Amino acid sequence: MGNISDEVKDKSTGDNELIYKYNRELFYHFDKETGFTQEVDYQNPNNQVIIKQSWDAAEQRLNEVKQLVIIGKLSPIAYYMEKILMEVPMLAAYMEISGWRVRRHLKSRVFKKLNQEILARYAAIFGITIEQLTKPDFLG
Amino acid sequence: MVKLEFEHRQAGHCESGVTRNLLNYHHHKISEPMAFGIGAGLFFSYLPFLKMQHAPTTSFRVWPGQVFDRATKELGVKTSIHTFRNPKESMDKLNAVLEQGYPVGLQVGTYHLPFFPPEYRMHYNMHNMIAYGHDNGNYFISDTLMENLVEINYEDLKRVRFAKGAFAPQGRMYYPTYVPKDIDIRPAIIKGIRKTANNMVGIPFPIIGVKGIRYLAGRMRNWEKKLGPEKASYYLGQVLRMEEEVGTAGAGFRYIYGAFLEEASGVLNQPWLREISFEMGENANKWREFSYLGSRNCKKRGKPDQSYDFLADILLEVADREEKIFKKLATIK
Numbered sequence: 210m211g212n213i214s215d216e217v218k219d220k221s222t223g224d225n226e227l228i229y230k231y232n233r234e235l236f237y238h239f240d241k242e243t244g245f246t247q248e249v250d251y252q253n254p255n256n257q258v259i260i261k262q263s264w265d266a267a268e269q270r271l272n273e274v275k276q277l278v279i280i281g282k283l284s285p286i287a288y289y290m291e292k293i294l295m296e297v298p299m300l301a302a303y304m305e306i307s308g309w310r311v312r313r314h315l316k317s318r319v320f321k322k323l324n325q326e327i328l329a330r331y332a333a334i335f336g337i338t339i340e341q342l343t344k345p346d347f348l349g
Numbered sequence: 350m351v352k353l354e355f356e357h358r359q360a361g362h363c364e365s366g367v368t369r370n371l372l373n374y375h376h377h378k379i380s381e382p383m384a385f386g387i388g389a390g391l392f393f394s395y396l397p398f399l400k401m402q403h404a405p406t407t408s409f410r411v412w413p414g415q416v417f418d419r420a421t422k423e424l425g426v427k428t429s430i431h432t433f434r435n436p437k438e439s440m441d442k443l444n445a446v447l448e449q450g451y452p453v454g455l456q457v458g459t460y461h462l463p464f465f466p467p468e469y470r471m472h473y474n475m476h477n478m479i480a481y482g483h484d485n486g487n488y489f490i491s492d493t494l495m496e497n498l499v500e501i502n503y504e505d506l507k508r509v510r511f512a513k514g515a516f517a518p519q520g521r522m523y524y525p526t527y528v529p530k531d532i533d534i535r536p537a538i539i540k541g542i543r544k545t546a547n548n549m550v551g552i553p554f555p556i557i558g559v560k561g562i563r564y565l566a567g568r569m570r571n572w573e574k575k576l577g578p579e580k581a582s583y584y585l586g587q588v589l590r591m592e593e594e595v596g597t598a599g600a601g602f603r604y605i606y607g608a609f610l611e612e613a614s615g616v617l618n619q620p621w622l623r624e625i626s627f628e629m630g631e632n633a634n635k636w637r638e639f640s641y642l643g644s645r646n647c648k649k650r651g652k653p654d655q656s657y658d659f660l661a662d663i664l665l666e667v668a669d670r671e672e673k674i675f676k677k678l679a680t681i682k
Contacts, residue, residue, distance in 0.1 A: 231466040233496050234596075235359040237604035239630030245608040249359060249496070255644040256593045260468050262586040262647050263402060270403075294402070294460070294471055295514075302513035 228257045267294055275347060284320030285345045286311075289335040303334050351447050352482035357491040357498050361598020361605055363477040364416045365390060366493030367454045370479060372426070374452050375528040386609030387423050387537045388416030389544035391602050393671075394557050395565040401515070402471065404587035407565065409601030411548070413475040413516055417454065417523055419544070423537035427527035432519040436507050439520035444483060446524065452481040452491075456521040458512025464492070464499040473595060474516040480506075494596060538613045539681055545606075546679035550672055559672045566664035569657050581657065586647045589640045600640070603633035610678075619681075625674055632670045639663045 233249050240246070252260070274291045277283040290300050297315075301308040313319045314327075325339070332342045355374060360366020365385035372379050385391070390410050397405040410416075421428045429446075433439035446453050458474040459465050482489040486503040501509075510520045549558040556564050565588070572581035592601040607629035614622035642655050642663070 229466065229468045231468070232494070234494060235361050235598065237361055237598045237608060239604055239607060239633055241627070241630075245604065245611055245626075245630060247361075252594070255641050256589070257468075258644050258648050259586045259589045259640075260594060262583065263471075263590060264468070266403070266583055296403075299472060299514040302517070 227251055227254060228261055267291075278317075278345070279348065281317050284315055284317040285342055285348075286320060286331055287315045288345060289331070289337065289342065290315075293335060300334070304330060350482075350484040351450075352484065352489055353447070353450065353452055355452055355479070355481035355489075355491055358493070359496065360493035361596065362390070362410075362416075362602065363493050363596045364388075364413065365605070367477045367479055368417045368420050370491065370493065371452060371454055371525055372421075372424075372528060375426075375525055377424075377426075377528050377532060379534075380608075380612060382605050382609035383534070383538075383612055384420050385416060385602070385605050386545075386613060387534070387541040388418075388420035389541045389548065390416040391545050391606045392548055392557075393559070393561045393601070395561045395568070396556065397568065399515075402587065404584050407588045407591045409592060409597060409603075413456065413477075414521070414523075417477075419541070420537075421525060423540055424532050424534065425529050426525045426532075428523060429526050430521070430523040432521045434519070436511050436520065439510060439522070440503065440507055443480060443522060446522070447480060447483055451524045451526070452479050454479055454523045455510060456518035457506075457509040458514070458518060459509075460512065461505060461508050463501060463505055464490075464495065466494075469494075469594070472512070472514055474512050474514055474518055476596075535617055538617060542610075542613070542678050542681050546675040546681075549675040550679065559668050559675070562664055562668040562671065566661040566668070569661045569664070573657050582647050585643050585657075585660070589643050589647070592636065593640050600633040600636035603629060603636055607633055621677075622681075625677060628670065628674055632667055632674065635663065635667050635670065639667070 230251055233251055235247060235249050238246050238248060271288070271291045274283060274288050278285055278288045290296070297308050297311050301311045304311060314323065328339050328342060332339045335342065356370070358366070358370055360369065360381045362381070362385060365381050365388065368384040368388065369379055369381045372384070392408065392411045394408045395405065396408070399406045418430070431442060433442070443453060455478055456474070457476050457478060458472060459476045460470050460472045462470065462476070478490055478492040480488050480490055488501050488503070488506050490499045490501055492499055510518055512518060552558055554560070569585070572584055576584065593599060598605050607626045610622050610626035610629055614620060614626060639660060643660055646655060646660070
């Protein structure tokens with residue numbers, strides 16, 4: 210699982226400057242004179258602002274969760290779950306266990322007692338090793 | 350190894366584009382707006398209880414899969430549609446169908462789609478694309494969002510076909526098996542218009558159709574007070590993302606629908622539909638104005654240019670316009 214949020218952040222935006230130029234899409238337009246027309250172009254700057262908004266919000270959430278993991282309130286699972294933009298019901302679906310079990314695993318007290326098999330399944334979903342899961346680099 | 354002769358064409362909306370491109374492969378020429386209109390794809394609903402990316406969901410379209418299902422059914426096209434529990438089985442079936450010479454529509458999640466634009470790679474499970482061949486564990490893909498043809502490997506394809514979460518695709522694959530030679534599309538157009546008109550003005554439920562737009566306007570007026578400026582701006586951004594992105598071709602499908610009405614006017618020889626298509630075009634421009642002003646608010650966060658009341662008033666205006674349009678459309682014969 211890649212660090213997509215890393216790829217799209219770090220790009221500052223000025224007025225009317227395009228942030229995302231990976232692919233041009235098809236858009237429709239309407240004008241009384243010309244009727245309905247189609248055009249292939251990048252998403253316009255205003256819409257790019259609102260795409261960026263949701264990535265910024267995700268990054269902010271991730272930082273908040275990171276602080277809670279550092280002070281020991283949440284387990285690293287909470288951090289990696291946020292990192293791949295998941296919430297508990299979706300992670301539970303990938304783990305094929307119930308939501309309340311995932312919610313328990315978010316407590317660092319419970320996390321410390323998890324067996325290797327469960328840890329390995331989480332690590333596989335997050336695309337990391339068990340070592341990275343139990344000792345994220347920001348914990349030093 | 351199999352690689353079918355497949356013409357890749359971009360589209361505004363993934364599912365309508367896939368439907369058009371698949372029918373096109375079977376020699377039935379149809380435009381994207383036509384596929385969208387006959388499939389009765391236009392809709393509106395605001396679902397405050399269903400959160401996506403931490404904000405309520407706004408939808409401008411019908412349930413995923415309905416455009417293909419309806420359009421092919423109304424046109425008398427025979428189709429084959431499968432979902433699976435076992436991922437391996439789903440991949441075997443895909444290979445077998447490709448080898449029989451049918452390109453296949455696939456519903457996939459976008460988070461792990463390697464060729465997808467990075468800025469769109471969120472957990473969105475309602476994307477559609479076409480597989481038109483495979484070679485040695487590599488699949489040839491036509492994705493209507495992308496400018497060019499793309500490829501994906503076996504493991505990645507399996508993963509995106511079995512993405513989990515809301516609207517999980519469960520390996521859904523679909524393809525036309527028989528397309529009649531001479532199709533009279535006129536009855537299908539009329540049925541499609543009636544269905545959409547009913548969805549928009551005929552359902553007595555507050556969060557659906559034109560009523561849904563008014564409901565959203567009402568909620569929006571209280572966002573700032575209830576949620577604070579940061580979260581209000583995020584909620585607004587979510588509405589705009591659903592309206593302008595994730596393959597709507599702009600203004601929450603209102604442009605595509607207008608183009609459909611214009612084309613329908615010619616096919617049915619009913620000039621009044623052309624006038625309505627222009628009203629729909631104006632209405633789409635109003636939606637775009639809403640998203641333009643809204644995005645200014647999102648940019649400034651705490652200090653909005655326009656009050657939420659002002660934006661809600663625009664929504665009330667488009668609701669009135671759409672009510673007028675669809676009440677007229679409901680009378681089509």
